[in-house]
Amino acid sequence: MSRAAKLTAVTALVALLLVLSLGAGKVWVPPTAWFGSDPLARIIVELRMPRALLGLLLGATLGLSGAVLQGFLRNPLADPAVVGVSSTAALGAVAAILFGSGQAGVFGAAMAGAGAAMALLAVLSWRAAGPVVFVLAGTVLASLAGALTAFLIAIAPNPWALAEVIDWMLGALTDRSWPDLARAAPAMIVGGALLFMTGRSLDALALGEDAARSLGVRMERVQLLVIAGTGLVVGAGVAATGVIGFVGLVVPHLLRPVFGARPAALLLPSALAGAALVLAADSLVRLTPGAGEVRLGVAMALLGAPFFLALLLRGGGQSWR
Numbered sequence: 001m002s003r004a005a006k007l008t009a010v011t012a013l014v015a016l017l018l019v020l021s022l023g024a025g026k027v028w029v030p031p032t033a034w035f036g037s038d039p040l041a042r043i044i045v046e047l048r049m050p051r052a053l054l055g056l057l058l059g060a061t062l063g064l065s066g067a068v069l070q071g072f073l074r075n076p077l078a079d080p081a082v083v084g085v086s087s088t089a090a091l092g093a094v095a096a097i098l099f100g101s102g103q104a105g106v107f108g109a110a111m112a113g114a115g116a117a118m119a120l121l122a123v124l125s126w127r128a129a130g131p132v133v134f135v136l137a138g139t140v141l142a143s144l145a146g147a148l149t150a151f152l153i154a155i156a157p158n159p160w161a162l163a164e165v166i167d168w169m170l171g172a173l174t175d176r177s178w179p180d181l182a183r184a185a186p187a188m189i190v191g192g193a194l195l196f197m198t199g200r201s202l203d204a205l206a207l208g209e210d211a212a213r214s215l216g217v218r219m220e221r222v223q224l225l226v227i228a229g230t231g232l233v234v235g236a237g238v239a240a241t242g243v244i245g246f247v248g249l250v251v252p253h254l255l256r257p258v259f260g261a262r263p264a265a266l267l268l269p270s271a272l273a274g275a276a277l278v279l280a281a282d283s284l285v286r287l288t289p290g291a292g293e294v295r296l297g298v299a300m301a302l303l304g305a306p307f308f309l310a311l312l313l314r315g316g317g318q319s320w321r
Contacts, residue, residue, distance in 0.1 A: 006269070017275075018056060019031070020283050021052040021055065021282060022048050024286055025286045050181045053181055054181045055173050055275075057188045058237045058241060059274040059279060060272065062244070062247035062248045062274050063247055066251055066252055068267065069248065071264075072198070072223075074206065081142065082138050082139070083117070083227070084117055085138075085230060085231045085238075089113045091149045092110045094165050103180070107180075110235060111236065113145075114232070114239070118228060118231035121227045169242055170242060171242035171244035172285075174293055181240075184237070184240035187232045187235065192271070198229070199264035203263055204217045242297060247277060249304060
């Protein structure tokens with residue numbers, strides 16, 4: 001099967017899962033009720049459509065960022081969380097929740113945290129552009145942000161705010177609306193465009209840093225594109241939905257046997273498959289028994305953690321040479 005045919009098949013799968021996401025839930029809404037004067041049409045327009053579109057954007061950008069980071073770091077275990085942006089965005093959101101900010105305030109604080117992470121990553125890794133320094137800087141940021149988040153939770157004076165923090169950190173698309181989508185979409189789209197710009201450089205980096213530099217790759221430029229692109233998409237995703245992990249880790253691995261290991265060739269398929277994975281998972285969590293929903297972040301962790309362990313057991317933590 002040609003690459004074009006494979007991409008067409010994945011695109012068709014995304015479209016099918018988008019339709020499923022619109023109809024699935026505690027109350028199934030058939031396509032015949034999506035339009036016209038049927039009262040159920042309001043469920044589609046006001047609740048499920050913004051949720052589905054946000055899930056599509058979230059999955060696409062997380063899958064794309066995972067493929068870019070694995071190519072840039074030349075390590076198949078790399079994940080968007082490795083750069084520390086999601087941790088600092090979560091820190092900003094937790095602080096806003098505990099101080100009683102509204103949804104717009106939480107989003108703004110999370111994006112401010114992501115922006116601070118991007119700036120610190122750029123400063124820490126600018127003098128020695130390269131994957132090792134990049135990972136070390138991200139690890140420092142993630143550890144510091146995690147410690148500060150735990151500190152804020154420990155001193156939280158309001159048990160209701162604490163419950164909201166815990167619920168938000170589990171990650172979900174539940175009750176997301178058009179304003180949530182409008183706030184997150186611009187950053188995700190711009191960040192995704194920046195990540196797509198790294199494709200040729202990632203192919204050169206697969207030969208090693210020295211070979212890439214000899215081919216004209218400017219490591220500083222590539223690193224800044226990765227920092228800015230990942231910061232925007234992960235920051236906006238965390239700000240809009242809470243912490244949802246493992247998408248960027250799982251998706252590129254599922255696609256390499258189908259599309260090959262060349263980093264640039266994986267970018268578009270990873271974006272499409274990431275969207276498909278999140279849409280499918282979000283549809284399934286709505287169908288769990290009981291009045292409530294299993295949080296999407298929990299479902300992705302239950303899927304991603306065994307996958308991560310299997311990669312480790314197979315020796316997947318070794319960098320590509």
